Amino acid sequence: MSIKLLITGGTIDKAYNMHNGELHFVDTHIPEMLGEGRCRADIAIETLMLKDSLEMTDDDRERIAAACREATQRQIVITHGTDTMTETAEYLQQRIDGKVIVLLGAMVPWVFRHSDAAFNLGAAVSAVQCLPEGVYLAMNGRIFAAGAVRKNRDEAVFEPL
Amino acid sequence: MSIKLLITGGTIDKAYNMHNGELHFVDTHIPEMLGEGRCRADIAIETLMLKDSLEMTDDDRERIAAACREATQRQIVITHGTDTMTETAEYLQQRIDGKVIVLLGAMVPWVFRHSDAAFNLGAAVSAVQCLPEGVYLAMNGRIFAAGAVRKNRDEAVFEPL
Amino acid sequence: MSIKLLITGGTIDKAYNMHNGELHFVDTHIPEMLGEGRCRADIAIETLMLKDSLEMTDDDRERIAAACREATQRQIVITHGTDTMTETAEYLQQRIDGKVIVLLGAMVPWVFRHSDAAFNLGAAVSAVQCLPEGVYLAMNGRIFAAGAVRKNRDEAVFEPL
Amino acid sequence: MSIKLLITGGTIDKAYNMHNGELHFVDTHIPEMLGEGRCRADIAIETLMLKDSLEMTDDDRERIAAACREATQRQIVITHGTDTMTETAEYLQQRIDGKVIVLLGAMVPWVFRHSDAAFNLGAAVSAVQCLPEGVYLAMNGRIFAAGAVRKNRDEAVFEPL
Numbered sequence: 173m174s175i176k177l178l179i180t181g182g183t184i185d186k187a188y189n190m191h192n193g194e195l196h197f198v199d200t201h202i203p204e205m206l207g208e209g210r211c212r213a214d215i216a217i218e219t220l221m222l223k224d225s226l227e228m229t230d231d232d233r234e235r236i237a238a239a240c241r242e243a244t245q246r247q248i249v250i251t252h253g254t255d256t257m258t259e260t261a262e263y264l265q266q267r268i269d270g271k272v273i274v275l276l277g278a279m280v281p282w283v284f285r286h287s288d289a290a291f292n293l294g295a296a297v298s299a300v301q302c303l304p305e306g307v308y309l310a311m312n313g314r315i316f317a318a319g320a321v322r323k324n325r326d327e328a329v330f331e332p333l
Numbered sequence: 334m335s336i337k338l339l340i341t342g343g344t345i346d347k348a349y350n351m352h353n354g355e356l357h358f359v360d361t362h363i364p365e366m367l368g369e370g371r372c373r374a375d376i377a378i379e380t381l382m383l384k385d386s387l388e389m390t391d392d393d394r395e396r397i398a399a400a401c402r403e404a405t406q407r408q409i410v411i412t413h414g415t416d417t418m419t420e421t422a423e424y425l426q427q428r429i430d431g432k433v434i435v436l437l438g439a440m441v442p443w444v445f446r447h448s449d450a451a452f453n454l455g456a457a458v459s460a461v462q463c464l465p466e467g468v469y470l471a472m473n474g475r476i477f478a479a480g481a482v483r484k485n486r487d488e489a490v491f492e493p494l
Numbered sequence: 495m496s497i498k499l500l501i502t503g504g505t506i507d508k509a510y511n512m513h514n515g516e517l518h519f520v521d522t523h524i525p526e527m528l529g530e531g532r533c534r535a536d537i538a539i540e541t542l543m544l545k546d547s548l549e550m551t552d553d554d555r556e557r558i559a560a561a562c563r564e565a566t567q568r569q570i571v572i573t574h575g576t577d578t579m580t581e582t583a584e585y586l587q588q589r590i591d592g593k594v595i596v597l598l599g600a601m602v603p604w605v606f607r608h609s610d611a612a613f614n615l616g617a618a619v620s621a622v623q624c625l626p627e628g629v630y631l632a633m634n635g636r637i638f639a640a641g642a643v644r645k646n647r648d649e650a651v652f653e654p655l
Numbered sequence: 656m657s658i659k660l661l662i663t664g665g666t667i668d669k670a671y672n673m674h675n676g677e678l679h680f681v682d683t684h685i686p687e688m689l690g691e692g693r694c695r696a697d698i699a700i701e702t703l704m705l706k707d708s709l710e711m712t713d714d715d716r717e718r719i720a721a722a723c724r725e726a727t728q729r730q731i732v733i734t735h736g737t738d739t740m741t742e743t744a745e746y747l748q749q750r751i752d753g754k755v756i757v758l759l760g761a762m763v764p765w766v767f768r769h770s771d772a773a774f775n776l777g778a779a780v781s782a783v784q785c786l787p788e789g790v791y792l793a794m795n796g797r798i799f800a801a802g803a804v805r806k807n808r809d810e811a812v813f814e815p816l
Contacts, residue, residue: 209452291370294455531774612694
């Protein structure tokens with residue numbers, strides 16, 4: 173496999189809980205999304221956790237970093253909640269060398285009719301095959317280097333620092 | 334605007350004709366797709382034609398080439414039918430210098446529930462920002478250089494030559 | 495089972511053929527639609543044929559009539575193409591007694607994002623439980639008695655005669 | 656107009672709030688749903704409130720009853736949250752005469768890919784045209800008389816008492 177895809181949770185993978193009317197995690201939808209995208213890239217998927225990124229700790233970030241180091245692949249895609257995606261990107265940038273790492277998430281969960289999830293996943297899978305070594309975010313149709321991007325919470329978009 | 338997006342038609346933009354039960358072109362869905370993807374890349378859209386790529390002539394290809402040359406942008410994305418996408422890519426490769434050109438289409442029109450359109454559009458918009466000058470296809474989650482790819486019609490996927 | 499659901503094809507069940515870009519029949523989507531509607535009505539499904547209703551012959555109509563007669567259920571729902579739905583309804587009306595029969599179809603196949611299929615199926619499953627004996631169409635949010643309705647092809651809607 | 660459609664909120668009309676990742680009310684989706692269903696029934700829509708049905712008070716129920724009384728139409732459809740739908744149905748049954756009233760909601764909001772909303776709306780719009788005077792629920796592909804139905808919260812379905 174030439175790409176490692178690490179799943180950590182985030183809005184992209186939230187599902188509807190009929191019993192309380194809230195969103196929660198059940199299982200990842202990433203394989204279904206890759207299927208819908210008719211993706212034939214060589215991708216090895218590993219689910220590390222299914223977490224809201226506001227609840228992500230440095231222990232979780234270290235687990236992600238360890239998975240990046242252990243991956244035999246040079247190209248790594250990571251799904252992640254948008255709230256602390258920039259922090260995890262910077263954490264990885266300071267600790268991982270010799271890899272191309274692209275983080276992505278979604279503003280609207282994939283299970284919604286008008287989600288940005290498929291667009292963003294396509295962007296990340298594509299970017300990881302084209303970019304030089306480093307850590308990046310693929311969000312809002314743009315590619316940002318780790319450390320050069322922030323989430324604008326009022327507009328719910330990522331923008332350059 | 335930093336990216337030019339040229340629309341030429343293809344499966345990605347087919348719509349349902351309730352009057353005869355067939356698929357046809359009405360108008361492009363690309364702006365709606367970029368909206369759903371919450372795309373904030375600087376993209377100038379131009380609709381050159383809405384054609385099934387089996388009906389595309391060398392005159393049409395020359396129009397596409399002319400639009401690439403006239404574009405002030407260095408980065409160009411082109412939507413295209415899958416049947417002759419590789420031919421148009423090679424045509425452009427032989428005639429256009431100094432540009433990054435990424436073609437994309439879809440195996441299933443965007444108006445269907447399980448379309449690959451959003452995934453492919455995300456891939457192309459992302460790739461055009463990361464790749465060096467040249468002509469490429471972004472399909473099936475992979476990036477192919479023009480001249481090094483063919484459509485496998487039996488499996489309905491693009492694969493390396 | 496208290497409701498018999500006979501499947502005959504029609505637009506509602508058309509799927510996309512990636513190999514030639516046309517619509518065709520593969521298998522019915524009705525069970526998936528009932529699942530999405532979280533339907534708990536007692537329904538016994540039988541696929542009689544998967545036909546475009548323009549190609550439906552009187553032999554086909556006789557097969558449908560026979561299935562209505564043989565059904566142990568009093569309530570019968572029939573999926574059908576819209577082009578000759580009114581003819582089949584009249585055919586059944588002249589031949590079947592002691593049953594509540596509701597035909598439905600769709601103007602846009604279920605596999606499209608903006609299909610009327612689920613709405614129409616809900617309408618038919620509901621109507622068959624409420625109506626007195628007779629043959630009816632459930633289309634466009636209305637209930638029509640067989641013989642009192644025509645398809646307006648220009649506007650692609652059913653309307654009273 | 657021959658049908659009055661009263662909107663009161665509930666799961667069916669919940670939307671995604673990108674700013675906090677929760678579901679909330681913005682505006683009703685019912686007109687869009689009727690459009691997708693290609694509904695041509697004569698329907699006059701009135702939004703009474705957009706409320707989670709767990710927060711519905713007897714004042715709210717009285718407002719709904721008043722709207723039913725004031726409606727010039729004999730046929731009334733009401734969208735409603737599922738948690739107290741049976742209570743509102745019984746409340747109306749004790750207070751309203753001479754009307755056909757059908758309540759509906761959804762287990763999954765319409766904005767989700769796999770919602771039961773369109774199916775249920777079709778069922779209610781259809782039932783209100785076929786049923787005799789009284790108050791009913793149209794859920795799970797079944798028609799229940801007010802007072803003879805309960806929500807099974809464990810299975811998230813409505814069932815006979």
